Amino acid sequence: MTAREEVLGRIRTALGSERTTPAEVARDYAQVHPVTGPELLDLLVDRVEDYRAAVLRCAPADVPATVRAALDQALGAGWAAGDVVVAPGLAQEWRPEGCDVDDDRPAVQLADRAASVTAVAVAIAETGTLVLDGSPACGRRALSLLPDCLVCVVTADQVVGSVPEGLARLDPLRPLTMVSGPSATSDIELQRVEGVHGPRTLVVVLVQPPRVGG
Amino acid sequence: MTATVPPKAPTFLGLPTAPRGVGHLRGDQSFPDAARGALRDGQLRANLGHATSTIRGKRARVVAEVPDWEQLRAAGKALKAATMARLDEHLEELERQVTARGGVVHWARDANEANEIVTRLVLATGAPEVVKVKSMATQEIGLNEALEAAGLDVFETDLAELIVQLGEDQPSHILVPAIHKNRAEIRAIFARTIPGVDPGLTDDPRRLAMAARQHLRERFLRARVAVSGANFAVAETGTLTVVESEGNGRMCLTLPETLITVMGIEKVVPTWRDLEVFLQLLPRSSTGERMNPYTSTWAGVTPGDGPQEFHLVLLDNGRTAVLADEVGREALHCIRCSACLNVCPVYERTGGHSYGSVYPGPIGAILSPQLTGVEDNASLPYASSLCGACFEVCPVAIDIPSILVHLRAEHVEAQQKPTAEGVAFAALARAMSHPRLWHLAQRAAGLGRLVSRGRPTLPNALPPPVSGWTRSRDLPTPPARTFVQQWTEEHGK
Numbered sequence: 137m138t139a140r141e142e143v144l145g146r147i148r149t150a151l152g153s154e155r156t157t158p159a160e161v162a163r164d165y166a167q168v169h170p171v172t173g174p175e176l177l178d179l180l181v182d183r184v185e186d187y188r189a190a191v192l193r194c195a196p197a198d199v200p201a202t203v204r205a206a207l208d209q210a211l212g213a214g215w216a217a218g219d220v221v222v223a224p225g226l227a228q229e230w231r232p233e234g235c236d237v238d239d240d241r242p243a244v245q246l247a248d249r250a251a252s253v254t255a256v257a258v259a260i261a262e263t264g265t266l267v268l269d270g271s272p273a274c275g276r277r278a279l280s281l282l283p284d285c286l287v288c289v290v291t292a293d294q295v296v297g298s299v300p301e302g303l304a305r306l307d308p309l310r311p312l313t314m315v316s317g318p319s320a321t322s323d324i325e326l327q328r329v330e331g332v333h334g335p336r337t338l339v340v341v342l343v344q345p346p347r348v349g350g
Numbered sequence: 351m352t353a354t355v356p357p358k359a360p361t362f363l364g365l366p367t368a369p370r371g372v373g374h375l376r377g378d379q380s381f382p383d384a385a386r387g388a389l390r391d392g393q394l395r396a397n398l399g400h401a402t403s404t405i406r407g408k409r410a411r412v413v414a415e416v417p418d419w420e421q422l423r424a425a426g427k428a429l430k431a432a433t434m435a436r437l438d439e440h441l442e443e444l445e446r447q448v449t450a451r452g453g454v455v456h457w458a459r460d461a462n463e464a465n466e467i468v469t470r471l472v473l474a475t476g477a478p479e480v481v482k483v484k485s486m487a488t489q490e491i492g493l494n495e496a497l498e499a500a501g502l503d504v505f506e507t508d509l510a511e512l513i514v515q516l517g518e519d520q521p522s523h524i525l526v527p528a529i530h531k532n533r534a535e536i537r538a539i540f541a542r543t544i545p546g547v548d549p550g551l552t553d554d555p556r557r558l559a560m561a562a563r564q565h566l567r568e569r570f571l572r573a574r575v576a577v578s579g580a581n582f583a584v585a586e587t588g589t590l591t592v593v594e595s596e597g598n599g600r601m602c603l604t605l606p607e608t609l610i611t612v613m614g615i616e617k618v619v620p621t622w623r624d625l626e627v628f629l630q631l632l633p634r635s636s637t638g639e640r641m642n643p644y645t646s647t648w649a650g651v652t653p654g655d656g657p658q659e660f661h662l663v664l665l666d667n668g669r670t671a672v673l674a675d676e677v678g679r680e681a682l683h684c685i686r687c688s689a690c691l692n693v694c695p696v697y698e699r700t701g702g703h704s705y706g707s708v709y710p711g712p713i714g715a716i717l718s719p720q721l722t723g724v725e726d727n728a729s730l731p732y733a734s735s736l737c738g739a740c741f742e743v744c745p746v747a748i749d750i751p752s753i754l755v756h757l758r759a760e761h762v763e764a765q766q767k768p769t770a771e772g773v774a775f776a777a778l779a780r781a782m783s784h785p786r787l788w789h790l791a792q793r794a795a796g797l798g799r800l801v802s803r804g805r806p807t808l809p810n811a812l813p814p815p816v817s818g819w820t821r822s823r824d825l826p827t828p829p830a831r832t833f834v835q836q837w838t839e840e841h842g843k
Contacts, residue, residue, distance in 0.1 A: 138457070139456075139457040139458060139459050139463060140457040142457075142459055143441075143457050143458075143459060143615065143664070143666045143670065144438050144441070144442070146365050146366075146666065146670035146671075147437050147438040147441075147615075147670055147673065148438055149364075149365060149670075149674065150365060150670050150671070150673035150674035150679075151435065151437070151438075151673065155435060155436075156435060157435075158431060158432030158435040158436065159428060159431070159432065161425055161428040161429050161432055162421075162424065162425065162428065163425055164418075164421050164424075164425075165418040165421035165422045165425055165627070165630075166417070166418045166421075183640065186640075187643070240654060243604070243605055244571045244605060247567075247571060260641075262640070263633075263640040263641035264640065264641065265641045270652065270655050276654065276655040276656075277600065277603075277604045277646075277655055277656055278604050278605065278655075278656075281597065281600050281601065281604060299626050299629055299630050299641075300623075300626040303622065303623065303625060303626045303629070304623075304626075308584060308587040308589040308622040308647065308649060309451070309587060309589070309649045310649075310652070311646075311647065311648045311649075311652045311655055311656055312645075312646070312647040312648075313600065313644065313645070313646055314629075314641070314644065314645035314646075314647075315643065315644060316639070316640070316641035316642065316643050316644075317643050318643065319595070319596055319597035319643055319644070320595050320596065320643045321509045321559055321595055321596045322405075322526065322595070322637055323508070323509040323510035323513070323526050323528060323559075323596075324509070324528075324533050324536055324555040324558055324559070325397075325400060325401060325404075325532060325533055325555065326400075326401045326404040326405050326408075326526065326529075327404075327555045329555050329556045329559045331559070331560075331563075332509060332559050332562065332563055332595075332596035332597055332598070333507070333563055333566065333567075333570070333596050333597035333598045333600070333601055334596070334597025334600060334601075334643070334644060335597075
């Protein structure tokens with residue numbers, strides 16, 4: 137008998153011939169977060185900042201300048217365009233001028249870059265979580281991992297309230313990375329230290345819709 | 351099997367438990383014997399007390415801010431119960447989906463078989479070393495020892511696992527395996543074992559974490575094979591999930607050409623949507639965060655992104671024997687958050703090593719004896735005061751105290767010869783069901799006052815077999831008059 141047949145056989149023996157039908161799972165927990173609109177963005181900002189990540193808000197027209205400001209903040213004003221690598225599908229107008237665009241080079245070469253800039257697929261306000269889905273705008277997984285600074289551009293329509301709302305928007309067949317603040321550890325006396333193997337600096341550029349009538 | 355392998359333990363419905371002689375589910379000593387040394391170690395108790403109280407506070411704060419926490423717990427429990435009831439079907443579906451997306455699924459009856467599979471897969475790549483993501487399953491089966499025996503170098507990459515590995519130590523906590531070490535002890539380990547480490551390294555946790563980053567960076571970048579565990583595997587899509595904090599998991603899951611994931615069969619969940627429950631319950635219960643820094647999910651192989659070869663090893667190693675016990679099977683619902691360790695008054699004082707298994711604390715006290723057969727971990731079901739704090743915090747509401755009592759009963763019933771405790775309780779039962787005997791016994795117990803010499807408890811140097819009881823418990827000095835005597839005096843017959 138193969139191991140497969142044997143393990144499956146053991147499970148059937150363990151469960152017996154008269155199996156009970158599993159009870160219907162009551163999903164009476166909150167599916168959506170009660171907060172909406174501008175307060176939802178405020179919640180995201182509050183939760184992301186709680187992880188000691190930085191958030192810069194801007195209007196759609198100001199994304200390029202804000203991305204540059206995010207890089208200034210993370211790398212110091214003297215950074216060169218070649219220090220920064222962006223996801224291949226990142227909107228053209230958001231890219232810092234002259235920056236490197238990720239291609240099919242060996243992933244480990246990305247470790248030479250100081251910062252990367254990507255979009256996100258979804259942002260979950262309640263937990264301050266950004267989700268990257270490996271699409272061209274988010275880039276492959278190594279891109280948001282190896283450079284020591286990660287700048288993520290989030291648009292307001294990508295922000296949802298709760299974890300269930302977030303997962304419902306995602307494709308489980310894509311390689312997903314959920315990012316909640318910079319890399320961190322609590323392994324030494326349960327004291328949180330930000331920045332271990334992943335990016336030590338996380339900056340979120342939050343693009344807000346122009347205020348209607350404002 | 352060779353003649354040197356000890357016989358397999360008899361089991362429930364004849365299902366085999368985890369084999370002896372491999373892995374880390376059994377200690378060399380019984381719990382009370384192992385705990386005695388730990389209780390005398392003032393440094394250990396100080397480290398544990400500080401760490402567990404810190405994390406208890408963090409957990410309580412982030413759980414309190416979730417208004418639907420109890421509904422999430424109930425859903426988590428129900429989802430796990432429903433999954434176990436159809437475990438074979440979900441595993442077959444998982445296998446189909448992983449295979450359809452370019453992964454290879456292997457089945458392992460026990461630790462030996464899993465170790466053989468992983469070793470063979472690593473050797474086939476020709477790589478001389480592997481990087482590892484923290485994984486309870488691979489600790490359980492002793493995978494590192496098996497890989498090292500095959501001449502491979504194994505690098506644990508989680509900071510706490512690295513501390514344990516470099517210190518030639520054993521993990522003592524599910525989430526923070528080096529919880530028993532403080533910063534000064536960790537500094538000393540790094541200074542002694544990391545080649546080329548900064549001699550001026552201080553015990554500041556930030557500096558220590560940076561030393562680990564530097565030490566592992568090059569190993570990540572050159573790694574060709576990684577081994578991980580899995581927190582969840584979604585049957586309907588073949589999506590594997592690893593929940594972590596440091597980014598070492600992402601390094602291992604992303605950079606090498608080959609990824610081998612070892613997963614206990616109970617980690618499967620039926621649908622993607624089920625993760626909306628567990629990804630809320632786990633981080634808040636575990637590290638006390640709203641969400642852990644990184645969660646990675648992947649389904650098979652993605653061209654141009656991450657490992658191009660993916661193997662999934664489905665591990666039994668006694669789990670089906672646990673499943674066969676209708677009361678005990680709830681232990682398989684565990685999502686390894688470790689909240690029960692942090693609230694346990696026994697764990698807080700004895701630490702994790704006393705349990706002799708990679709699964710310490712309350713969950714370990716019900717899981718380890720079931721995986722090995724209760725006769726191989728007979729002292730663990732008693733390593734609890736049954737206070738119930740573990741049940742209160744468990745994110746999937748495992749009734750740990752009831753399973754402890756269930757296992758105690760199983761252990762007692764399995765005894766071939768009468769024990770002193772069994773004889774004593776049989777005598778007590780007889781006395782308590784005969785009023786005359788009971789009154790005589792109470793008066794006789796009053797004689798205990800003679801040895802107490804006025805102190806509130808009897809001396810713990812009583813002769814055997816009573817010493818077996820008093821070694822770890824105070825026996826109060828009997829009162830001068832029994833309750834019945836007092837009642838009779840005050841109220842008449």
